[in-house]
Amino acid sequence: MQFDVQALLKSGVTLTDHALERLLPSPDAPPHSIHRAMRHSTFAGGKRLRPILCIEAARMVAGNNSLDHAAAELGAALEMIHTYSLIHDDLPALDNDDLRRGQPTCHVVFGEATAILAGDALQTLAFQTIGDLQIPADAIVAILREVSSAISTGVGADLPGGLPPGMIGGQVMDIEGEGQKPTAELVERIHRAKTGALIKVSVIAGGLLAGASEDSIARLATFGEKAGLAFQIVDDVLDMTQDSAQLGKTAGKDTASDKATWPAVFGIDQSIHDADELVADAFAALAPFGEDAAPLKALATYLTTRTN
Amino acid sequence: MQFDVQALLKSGVTLTDHALERLLPSPDAPPHSIHRAMRHSTFAGGKRLRPILCIEAARMVAGNNSLDHAAAELGAALEMIHTYSLIHDDLPALDNDDLRRGQPTCHVVFGEATAILAGDALQTLAFQTIGDLQIPADAIVAILREVSSAISTGVGADLPGGLPPGMIGGQVMDIEGEGQKPTAELVERIHRAKTGALIKVSVIAGGLLAGASEDSIARLATFGEKAGLAFQIVDDVLDMTQDSAQLGKTAGKDTASDKATWPAVFGIDQSIHDADELVADAFAALAPFGEDAAPLKALATYLTTRTN
Numbered sequence: 001m002q003f004d005v006q007a008l009l010k011s012g013v014t015l016t017d018h019a020l021e022r023l024l025p026s027p028d029a030p031p032h033s034i035h036r037a038m039r040h041s042t043f044a045g046g047k048r049l050r051p052i053l054c055i056e057a058a059r060m061v062a063g064n065n066s067l068d069h070a071a072a073e074l075g076a077a078l079e080m081i082h083t084y085s086l087i088h089d090d091l092p093a094l095d096n097d098d099l100r101r102g103q104p105t106c107h108v109v110f111g112e113a114t115a116i117l118a119g120d121a122l123q124t125l126a127f128q129t130i131g132d133l134q135i136p137a138d139a140i141v142a143i144l145r146e147v148s149s150a151i152s153t154g155v156g157a158d159l160p161g162g163l164p165p166g167m168i169g170g171q172v173m174d175i176e177g178e179g180q181k182p183t184a185e186l187v188e189r190i191h192r193a194k195t196g197a198l199i200k201v202s203v204i205a206g207g208l209l210a211g212a213s214e215d216s217i218a219r220l221a222t223f224g225e226k227a228g229l230a231f232q233i234v235d236d237v238l239d240m241t242q243d244s245a246q247l248g249k250t251a252g253k254d255t256a257s258d259k260a261t262w263p264a265v266f267g268i269d270q271s272i273h274d275a276d277e278l279v280a281d282a283f284a285a286l287a288p289f290g291e292d293a294a295p296l297k298a299l300a301t302y303l304t305t306r307t308n
Numbered sequence: 309m310q311f312d313v314q315a316l317l318k319s320g321v322t323l324t325d326h327a328l329e330r331l332l333p334s335p336d337a338p339p340h341s342i343h344r345a346m347r348h349s350t351f352a353g354g355k356r357l358r359p360i361l362c363i364e365a366a367r368m369v370a371g372n373n374s375l376d377h378a379a380a381e382l383g384a385a386l387e388m389i390h391t392y393s394l395i396h397d398d399l400p401a402l403d404n405d406d407l408r409r410g411q412p413t414c415h416v417v418f419g420e421a422t423a424i425l426a427g428d429a430l431q432t433l434a435f436q437t438i439g440d441l442q443i444p445a446d447a448i449v450a451i452l453r454e455v456s457s458a459i460s461t462g463v464g465a466d467l468p469g470g471l472p473p474g475m476i477g478g479q480v481m482d483i484e485g486e487g488q489k490p491t492a493e494l495v496e497r498i499h500r501a502k503t504g505a506l507i508k509v510s511v512i513a514g515g516l517l518a519g520a521s522e523d524s525i526a527r528l529a530t531f532g533e534k535a536g537l538a539f540q541i542v543d544d545v546l547d548m549t550q551d552s553a554q555l556g557k558t559a560g561k562d563t564a565s566d567k568a569t570w571p572a573v574f575g576i577d578q579s580i581h582d583a584d585e586l587v588a589d590a591f592a593a594l595a596p597f598g599e600d601a602a603p604l605k606a607l608a609t610y611l612t613t614r615t616n
Binding site for chain 1: 333334336337338339341342343346392396399401402419420421422424425427428429431432433435436438439440444445446448449452453456457459460461463464467468469470471474476477479480481483484
């Protein structure tokens with residue numbers, strides 16, 4: 001089936017942006033500075049990948065779009081978390097990035113103090129949004145557990161004393177690894193934690209919202225994990241092969257700082273091959289959903305064939 | 309009744325510290341730096357005021373200590389939030405404090421990047437801990453809503469477009485107000501948001517954990533609000549009248565930076581009078597609980613008569 005992925009993306013962005021508009025405090029609500037900072041970074045042209053995955057997972061499990069309103073609010077919470085992590089990551093003490101998606105970063109516009117607190121507040125608002133979802137309490141608690149674990153300090157349960165991979169854990173490993181020659185194991189571990197865990201949980205959360213069975217959740221988790229890793233590999237390749245204007249952010253920065261990236265370790269050809277293989281695995285996990293899986297599959301294909 | 313408040317404090321600290329020890333990732337779990345930073349600040353000699361209020365509120369409503377285990381874990385979550393806010397507040401871009409409770413602050417020991425992420429991770433772990441409480445899902449959701457609202461960007465629902473007072477809102481107002489002559493209204497607003505909201509919700513959360521009625525929650529909220537404000541007023545007075553060695557932090561800093569404090573606006577005598585009156589109001593709210601309220605009352609008295 002030919003699937004109109006552009007229409008799907010557009011509808012997902014609209015749903016998400018409406019939810020964010022409702023949920024974020026007004027720029028005129030006191031204290032203004034932080035509310036404006038939160039909105040500046042949240043409405044800076046993100047792809048809304050995580051919300052769209054959440055919405056499409058909920059639609060696939062429900063078999064219709066009756067849960068769109070709640071799924072969009074949950075997706076907005078995931079986008080708030082993503083935005084908080086970007087604001088803090090861009091700070092002078094961390095990546096020291098002045099430009100993100102073609103816009104000046106939060107601390108450049110609002111100062112460091114407000115940027116730190118705006119990131120904090122977005123994390124808080126994400127959990128507040130999850131708590132306020134109009135779904136059964138059991139589902140809220142299940143989502144709360146999965147999301148909080150996915151953005152925690154874990155780097156991999158296979159390590160001695162290790163916790164399941166989590167977003168902050170990935171950021172810490174990324175910082176610690178800078179300036180060292182990256183190994184294949186380290187790169188994969190950072191990717192799974194830093195960006196993979198939140199993408200994976202976006203798919204899981206959409207499924208939990210729609211009351212998916214344990215087996216369906218496991219399949220969604222596999223899909224999210226594989227597609228998320230493929231997305232990150234393609235991101236790394238684009239950083240190496242495109243210029244700043246095309247990317248809307250400082251290109252080649254990963255290479256310059258010896259960041260642990262996939263193509264730096266495996267080369268560009270192998271990276272593209274790996275991404276393709278991961279997408280095939282992601283597709284396989286959704287086989288039992290038949291035609292209902294078409295939107296999620298189209299999304300995964302789009303994410304790994306994009307050019308910016 | 310003569311109440312042994314020292315024994316109560318000691319038992320509360322022990323319960324809380326055991327819960328924190330269980331819940332915080334091991335210092336040997338990778339990535340080490342952030343886990344050590346989280347523990348450094350969490351175990352830096354805090355009074356555990358918020359957990360103790362939570363535990364005692366749960367005991368009062370339950371009429372016994374059967375909920376101590378869950379209440380201590382919830383209290384530990386509140387302490388993680390308190391610690392996260394202190395770590396970020398101490399950063400060079402905010403208050404730039406090198407010393408807290410007689411110990412070097414998080415960024416002094418671990419660097420700014422790790423301190424920022426350790427604060428982030430403590431907020432996340434707090435919500436993860438709330439999600440993992442072994443209590444009915446309805447109670448978890450009620451606690452999640454109250455706690456996330458209490459640490460949000462609100463500064464007061466009485467302002468045009470204003471949200472209920474929240475911890476981050478208070479921090480922003482505090483920063484924005486620095487260098488200006490504080491007014492009575494601003495000082496009260498900042499106190500209610502910056503420290504008051506988290507103290508108040510600690511009492512509310514303990515009540516929700518124990519399944520308190522709506523009327524009991526309203527009474528606990530009044531108690532928490534009044535006692536919390538009294539506590540902060542006494543804190544301001546101590547900052548003005550004691551030296552750094554007695555306080556374990558840089559004394560007189562509030563005055564030096566024209567911080568909005570109670571004694572700066574009302575004078576020391578009036579401040580002490582106000583604190584006493586607030587404690588009387590706090591006591592009155594708990595009248596229907598009779599003798600069961602003795603521990604919470606003893607705590608409020610202790611907090612406003614302490615000397616450090």
